[in-house]
Amino acid sequence: MVIVNSKYFYVLAVVLFFSTSCRKAKDFPESEQDPRLSGGSQTTFNNGSGAFDQSFFGLNAHDQLIHDIGDTKFSSAFVTAPAHVNPGIGPLFNNISCGSCHPSQGSGSPPQAGQNAGLESFFLLLSNGGVDARGAPADVPGFGNQLQNNSSYGKQKEGDYNVTYTNQTFTYPDGTTAILRAPTYNIVNTYLPFPANTKVSPRMAPSVFGLGLLENIGDATIIAMSTQAQTDTNMIAGLPNYVWDVVKNKLAVGRFGHKCERPTIEQQVAEALQQDIGITNKLFPNENSYGQPQYYDDGLSPEINDSTLNALVYYMRTIAVPARRNVTDATVLRGEQLFKQAKCAGCHRQTIVTDVNITLPQVSNQTIHPYTDLLLHDLGPGLADGRAVYNASGQDWRTCPLWGIGLTQIVTGQTTFLHDGRATTLEQAILWHGGQANYSKVFFTHLPKNDRDAVIAFLNSL
Amino acid sequence: MKVKQTTLFSMLILLSITACHKAANNTTTNTANTITPTSSQVIADFCTHVAAPDYTDMYNNAITFQNAEATFYVNPNDNDLNTMRASWKAMRAAYESAEGFLIGPISTQDLDPDIDTWPVEQNELDSILNGSTPLDVTYVSNLQSSLKGFHPVEYLIFGTTAAATAASFTVTTTLPTGPRKKEYLHALTANMVSIVSQIKDSYVVGSSNDYATVLNTAGANSIYPTPKAALLDLVVAMSGICEEVGGSASDGKINSVYTTQDVTLQESFFSDNSWNDFTNNIAGIKNVYMATYKSSANGHSMHDLVSAKNISLDNTIQSKLNAAINAFSNAHLPFGQSVVSERTQVQNIMNAIRDLQDVLDDGTPNNKHDLADFMNLYVAD
Numbered sequence: 001m002v003i004v005n006s007k008y009f010y011v012l013a014v015v016l017f018f019s020t021s022c023r024k025a026k027d028f029p030e031s032e033q034d035p036r037l038s039g040g041s042q043t044t045f046n047n048g049s050g051a052f053d054q055s056f057f058g059l060n061a062h063d064q065l066i067h068d069i070g071d072t073k074f075s076s077a078f079v080t081a082p083a084h085v086n087p088g089i090g091p092l093f094n095n096i097s098c099g100s101c102h103p104s105q106g107s108g109s110p111p112q113a114g115q116n117a118g119l120e121s122f123f124l125l126l127s128n129g130g131v132d133a134r135g136a137p138a139d140v141p142g143f144g145n146q147l148q149n150n151s152s153y154g155k156q157k158e159g160d161y162n163v164t165y166t167n168q169t170f171t172y173p174d175g176t177t178a179i180l181r182a183p184t185y186n187i188v189n190t191y192l193p194f195p196a197n198t199k200v201s202p203r204m205a206p207s208v209f210g211l212g213l214l215e216n217i218g219d220a221t222i223i224a225m226s227t228q229a230q231t232d233t234n235m236i237a238g239l240p241n242y243v244w245d246v247v248k249n250k251l252a253v254g255r256f257g258h259k260c261e262r263p264t265i266e267q268q269v270a271e272a273l274q275q276d277i278g279i280t281n282k283l284f285p286n287e288n289s290y291g292q293p294q295y296y297d298d299g300l301s302p303e304i305n306d307s308t309l310n311a312l313v314y315y316m317r318t319i320a321v322p323a324r325r326n327v328t329d330a331t332v333l334r335g336e337q338l339f340k341q342a343k344c345a346g347c348h349r350q351t352i353v354t355d356v357n358i359t360l361p362q363v364s365n366q367t368i369h370p371y372t373d374l375l376l377h378d379l380g381p382g383l384a385d386g387r388a389v390y391n392a393s394g395q396d397w398r399t400c401p402l403w404g405i406g407l408t409q410i411v412t413g414q415t416t417f418l419h420d421g422r423a424t425t426l427e428q429a430i431l432w433h434g435g436q437a438n439y440s441k442v443f444f445t446h447l448p449k450n451d452r453d454a455v456i457a458f459l460n461s462l
Numbered sequence: 463m464k465v466k467q468t469t470l471f472s473m474l475i476l477l478s479i480t481a482c483h484k485a486a487n488n489t490t491t492n493t494a495n496t497i498t499p500t501s502s503q504v505i506a507d508f509c510t511h512v513a514a515p516d517y518t519d520m521y522n523n524a525i526t527f528q529n530a531e532a533t534f535y536v537n538p539n540d541n542d543l544n545t546m547r548a549s550w551k552a553m554r555a556a557y558e559s560a561e562g563f564l565i566g567p568i569s570t571q572d573l574d575p576d577i578d579t580w581p582v583e584q585n586e587l588d589s590i591l592n593g594s595t596p597l598d599v600t601y602v603s604n605l606q607s608s609l610k611g612f613h614p615v616e617y618l619i620f621g622t623t624a625a626a627t628a629a630s631f632t633v634t635t636t637l638p639t640g641p642r643k644k645e646y647l648h649a650l651t652a653n654m655v656s657i658v659s660q661i662k663d664s665y666v667v668g669s670s671n672d673y674a675t676v677l678n679t680a681g682a683n684s685i686y687p688t689p690k691a692a693l694l695d696l697v698v699a700m701s702g703i704c705e706e707v708g709g710s711a712s713d714g715k716i717n718s719v720y721t722t723q724d725v726t727l728q729e730s731f732f733s734d735n736s737w738n739d740f741t742n743n744i745a746g747i748k749n750v751y752m753a754t755y756k757s758s759a760n761g762h763s764m765h766d767l768v769s770a771k772n773i774s775l776d777n778t779i780q781s782k783l784n785a786a787i788n789a790f791s792n793a794h795l796p797f798g799q800s801v802v803s804e805r806t807q808v809q810n811i812m813n814a815i816r817d818l819q820d821v822l823d824d825g826t827p828n829n830k831h832d833l834a835d836f837m838n839l840y841v842a843d
Contacts, residue, residue: 045827048695049565050702068709072718077575077608080585084726096579096606104569119606150606153589325687410685410695413570460684 033367038403038462039210039321040354040366047322051407052105052209056318056362063314070315073308075099078277080152081300088279088303091155091296092148092289094123095276098312101205105319106412108205110421116160116188117149122421123276124161124185125201127387134244135251135390137199142192142292146275147200155294159190163202165422170431172445180431182382183422191293199387199394202420203258207411210370210403211256211265212317216363217374218355219253225349225373236346236436238375238399241391246270246283255374258400258419259392266313273312279303318362322404324369326461335458338451342443347399347436349373371402371462380434383418395435406460426459427452498770499762501689501841502678507753507761508696509674513563514665515755516746520556521662523549524655531651535644538631546619551735553658554612558739559755561706562746565699566673567664575607577657580729582617583608591638591646602649603656610653613729618647620732681843690841693764697834700747701823707743708786708815716740716801716815720808725798736797741790744815747822748783768833771840775821779833782818789814 037043044054055067073086077096081087095101101108101121108121124147127137139145143158151157165181172178185202187194222240229235241260245252246267254260262268270283278288280301289295302309326332339345348371357364376396386394397419405426409415416424423429433441444455499507527549534542557578560568568574587609595601602610619626631640631647663669680686686695709717715736719727728736749755753763769776789811793800800808823834830839 046698048691048698049569050695050698068714077579077581077583077606079581079583079608083581083585084724085581096608097575100572100575100607103572118604153586153593411570413567 035327035369036323036325037367038324038369039213040368042210042213042320042362042366043323044320045323047325047407047410049104049410051322052207052319052404052411054209054320054322056212056320058362059318063318066311066314067318068315069308070311070313073098073312074102074105074315078279081298081303088277088300090152090278091287091294092151092157093276093278094146094148094150095119095121097277098272101276102208103413104411105209106207106408107416108421109412109414109416110183110202110204111161111163113163113165116162119150121205123147123149123203124187125203125387127199128195129197129199131388136244137387137389140195140198143190143194143198144288144290144292146288147187148275148278148288151294155296156191157294158292159187159194161185161187174449176449178427178431180428181422181424183420199385201385201387204416204419204421206258206400207404207408208316209319210321210368210401211268211319212360212363213321213354213366213368214255214370214372214374214401215265215317216354216357216360216366217255217352221352221355222253222255222374225352226375229346229373234340234343234346236343236377238347238373238377238436239391239396240374241376241389241398243390254390257389258398259389259396260374260376260398261389261392265316266309269313269316270309273304273309281309282306283309317360321368321370322407324461325406326457329457329461331454331457332461333458334451335454335456335461338444338447338455339458342440342455344437344440345371346440347373347375347377348402349399369403369462372399375399377437378435379432379437382432382434385419402459402462404462406462426456430455499766501693501767501843502680503762504753504764504767505677505680505689505692507763508563508750509665509677511753511758511761512749512755513560514674515758516556516560516749517662517665519755520553520560521658523552523556524658527553528651528655531647534628534631535648538628538640538644540628543619543626543628547733550612550615550619551733551738554730554735555738555742557612558742559746559749561703561743562748563696563699563750564703565695566676567671568661571660571671572607573657573661573664577611577654577661578613579607579611580613581608582613584617587614587617587646588638591642597642597645597649599649599652602646602653610650611657612654613732615647615650615654616730616732616735618643618650622732689843690837693837693841694834696750697764697823697837700750701819701834703743703747704815704819704822707740708812708819714812716808716812719797720801720805720812723802725801728797731798734796734798737790737793737800740797740811741787744783744786744790744818747818748787751779751783764833767841768836772836775833775836779821782814782821786811786814786818 042056046054059067076086078086078089080089089096100119110122111117111120126140126143126145126147128140130138132138137145147161148158149160163183163185165183168180168182170178170180185200226238226240229237241254242251243254243261243263245263252263254263256262256268267283270281273279273281274284275288280287280303282302285301287295350369350371352368352370354363354366354368376392376398378395379397380395384395388394417429418432423432430441430444444452527546530542530545631644633640664671664673666672667674676683676685677692680689680692686692707715715729719725730736730739751764753761765776792807793804795804821832824832828835
């Protein structure tokens with residue numbers, strides 16, 4: 001038996017007490033977390049024009065190189081093959097580069113009202129109302145599942161489209177008013193007669209930071225948020241989407257796209273390359289015009305090599321999340337309180353812990369504040385597109401992540417929100433909510449003006 | 463010397479306690495000090511002494527180009543072709559130096575893609591030239607950005623493997639025919655001048671895309687909550703162009719060509735103007751730091767802000783700026799040849815740019831080594 005000198009034991013205990021008091025607890029209660037760290041350890045404090053294009057921290061030299069290559073390719077224009085640099089665009093496409101749709105890695109904007117769209121950060125998805133063998137929206141013969149309104153020289157584009165708006169006046173209970181613009185999309189100049197019963201879903205390009213963290217939210221976590229909400233009255237029950245994973249050849253939980261259409265960043269990037277720019281790749285080796293009169297097999301598929309695709313995917317996976325601002329401002333704190341009381345946080349989940357990931361430690365076990373549950377919610381007829389996507393009905397939309405939304409203007413020079421950019425202010429975006437979000441909207445509309453402003457101030461702090 | 467055990471334990475305890483404390487800020491600060499000049503003055507003079515004259519210079523050269531092109535359009539001749547080439551390079555010089563502050567409408571209103579998209583869509587351009595579609599301004603304006611702006615113009619007036627000549631704009635026996643090239647150049651020029659005009663207007667107070675007012679009202683608008691935020695945005699832009707050009711072991715504009723020794727990867731390939739592009743990019747950073755453009759008088763500057771508080775940092779930044787700019791003079795060959803035959807000089811240039819980037823914004827917040835940290839620490843408003 002070891003006899004310990006009591007005097008030394010006492011001193012040692014004091015030393016240990018002070019030493020251990022320096023250690024951080026393994027798990028902080030939420031009240032002790034820094035609310036600015038929206039992306040956990042991968043939070044950038046750049047809140048300027050480049051806030052949405054900051055690399056993850058702690059990448060080794062090789063990984064940083066891959067990130068940087070992906071960054072360069074993201075911004076570069078693609079050209080028609082054969083070409084030495086960036087070949088493969090077309091023959092049908094919506095735009096010529098990733099960055100053209102996601103300016104400064106931020107969200108896009110709708111076309112100018114009343115004019116046929118050109119190269120836009122926006123497109124129209126199509127379906128004939130049915131589903132294919134995998135449960136995906138069925139193609140429209142001659143048009144596929146996306147209207148490509150641009151084509152290479154000498155090729156026929158599928159057609160043009162334009163948007164017009166009808167203003168609606170919303171009147172608050174206190175008598176103040178807000179103008180909401182309701183869009184109507186017109187498809188014109190089609191190269192074939194356009195089927196009258198086609199389902200059309202307008203889509204504005206979203207921002208692309210923080211995707212690696214969203215991807216690392218586990219399936220079980222997403223499903224748990226869905227089931228928890230069925231018994232927790234503060235939460236609003238959403239549904240996970242189950243979509244076709246083209247790599248695994250089976251259904252998987254969807255995370256990306258306005259209706260959770262894609263399960264992984266890789267599939268999102270690969271499908272955007274093929275559908276939006278016309279670049280075939282290992283996941284989608286056929287041109288978007290396959291089976292149509294414009295289709296031309298140049299024998300070059302895949303038009304983007306696997307390494308470049310991988311770099312693009314890695315880049316998208318490793319963009320940091322901007323930190324919140326003004327988190328101790330009294331108005332912002334009041335707005336946050338009201339945001340919770342209105343049950344906005346029932347869908348726009350404030351805090352999620354990502355899964356463990358030993359291959360990418362930067363996204364592993366991170367406490368993040370994405371303000372989404374990655375679930376589908378019925379937002380009512382006002383926002384409905386009528387185009388079902390797997391589990392998502394024509395009224396269902398994915399809860400949009402709100403992190404970084406307050407930096408939209410400085411990054412992109414404009415403010416348009418929702419899946420189709422119809423809202424030009426955050427206030428309008430709130431007022432368009434319906435369906436499962438109706439309680440929140442009504443709560444908001446019954447607040448006095450200064451409290452409504454506080455909610456907006458809170459959103460702008462994200 | 464033998465240290466008593468009790469003393470050792472006391473030291474351990476003290477160590478344990480003090481280890482909990484954050485390191486004291488060892489930078490001398492005086493909270494009563496006000497910075498002279500104010501951050502608002504620096505922002506205002508950035509607009510009037512740097513951005514506005516730079517973009518005006520670009521616009522004036524665009525007009526010179528357009529005038530030469532107008533007479534060339536009527537009567538293709540080598541004199542006007544040479545004037546176009548010279549004014550194209552002068553436009554590029556002004557534009558590339560303005561890339562030292564790539565914020566505002568130039569990046570948020572698609573002006574940069576419209577004027578400076580690379581690579582050129584050569585296949586499409588040749589198809590258009592070989593076709594019969596009327597080539598008016600409206601047609602060209604609606605083309606994708608890889609078919610308009612600086613580089614398609616460069617393609618036409620400098621040529622590819624065979625240098626463009628005035629005579630090649632009159633040939634009708636081979637494709638693409640000279641008259642089609644001339645029509646395209648005519649429409650391209652009008653489109654280019656229109657875009658350059660919009661870019662210039664972004665620092666004209668009262669214009670439809672006036673960003674000078676946005677910067678000057680920082681602290682009172684929804685874009686910049688404080689003047690400090692505006693200054694930091696400029697610093698990040700200054701650092702960003704270092705990354706784009708010098709590319710810290712990445713896919714930078716120099717490094718991508720240096721690594722592959724593939725000259726077709728250089729942006730200004732047709733004119734072989736890349737060294738000038740890069741030099742002007744870095745010179746543009748210095749313009750912002752010193753609040754001057756070409757021979758104009760210096761305004762209130764970041765240099766003034768820094769030197770008032772930390773002469774050592776100011777000296778370091780100026781030294782790195784000059785070192786990076788001077789490094790280019792050690793490469794004597796065109797860029798495409800330098801990456802093969804002057805590899806040491808090219809590597810030194812990249813190193814100098816990366817050193818400069820480190821003193822502008824090294825990516826580590828609050829380590830007090832760079833300009834971004836200085837702004838965070840000392841700019842109060």
